[in-house]
Amino acid sequence: MIRLFAPVAAAFFVTACASTPTGPSASAQLMATQGNAVSGQVQFTQKGDKVLVTGEVRGLQPHTEHGFHIHEKGDCSSGDGMSAGGHFNPDGKAHGAYAQPEHHAGDLPSLKADANGTARISFESTTLSVGSGKTDVLGRGLIVHRDPDDYKTQPTGNSGPRMACGVIAKN
Incomplete structure (x- = not known):
């Protein structure tokens, strides 16, 4: 029975992976701004009409x-x-929460640090692209702010000073 199931399962997984082609990818190496110790690495991978964003940010205050x-601008x-x-706001939209329909292309989900001061990132975006179009992230800056985003204050979300900066570059 297991010998029969294994080839069927393998074919299913190969088909499932092939249905979401992987396109161009980019990454940003986050470096601490003056007086801070925040760093990390974030990847952007085009998968069909979505961009998978993954990574890790370290050096944050625990539970923040x-x-x-x-x-x-990709200028740090x-x-x-x-x-x-x-x-980054190519469509001229109001600042808002990533999960809401109205927000800047550059509005991302807030980072939530664990007990060790590390935030792990993994989400898909339909408002970004890698390598083409007006929502292309290549050459843009990636910023970690000191404070939580209030999702209301225009145009920044009142997130406070910038603790880390990275330039998004093609892999």
């Missing part, structure tokens, strides 16, 4: 929440991360 956004040259500009 932090605003997390893609910003206009200033010590405070302000050189990355404002939120």
Whole structure:
């Protein structure tokens, strides 16, 4: 029975994986801004009409929440991360929660640090793309903020200073 099942199961998994083709990918190495110790790595992988965002951010205060956004410019040259500009917003929408229909393309789910000060990221986005279109993340900045996003204050969410900055670059 097991010998019969194994080939069928393998064929199912191969078919399931083939139905979601993987396209271009990019990543950002997050580096701490001046006076902070936050770092991490985030990957962006195009899968059909969605982008899978995965990664890890370390050096956060345990059990805290932090605003997390893609910003206009892939420039982390200033010590405070302000050189990355404002939120990435190619459609001119109001700032809002990632899960709501109205939000900037760059509005991402907030980071939630565990007891060790590490936040793990894994979600799919239909408002981003990798390598083409007006919502392309390549060359943009990725920012971790000190405070939680209130999802109301325009245009930033009142997330406070920038604790880490990274440039999203093609893999």
